[in-house]
Amino acid sequence: MNERDQQRIEMLNRLRAVLMKTENWPIKYMFKFIAKNNPYTMKELMSIIPTTGQTSLKGSKDMNYMSVTHVNYMFSAEEIISLTEKATSIEGVISL
Secondary structure (H helix, E strand, C coil): CCHHHHHHHHHHHHHHHHHCCCCCCCEEEEEEEEEECCHHHHHHHHHHCCCCCEEEEEECCCCCEEEEEEEEEECCHHHHHHHHHHHHCCCCEEEC
16 A cells, blocks of 8 residues: 555545534535646546535646535535545545
C-alpha cells in the first residue's frame, strides 16, 4: 500500500467516526473535492456525483485545478463514505 492510499484510508476512517455520531438522518451534506483540471479527471469525477442536489465548479487562478462542491441530502454515513471513497480513488482528486 502506498502513502496516498494509506492517507486516504485514514481520512475515510476519521470521516466515518464523525458521521457515526450523527443521529438524525437525512442530513444536508457538502462534499468538497479538488481535482486536476484535465478532461479525464473531471469527467470521471462528475460521473460519480449524483444528479440531484447542487453542484458548483470553480477554477484555480491558473486553471490547473478545479474545486467541485456538491450539496445534497444524504441518508446514511455509508452513503457519504461511498461517494467520498469513489471520488478520492480517482487519480488527481482529493477531498476536503
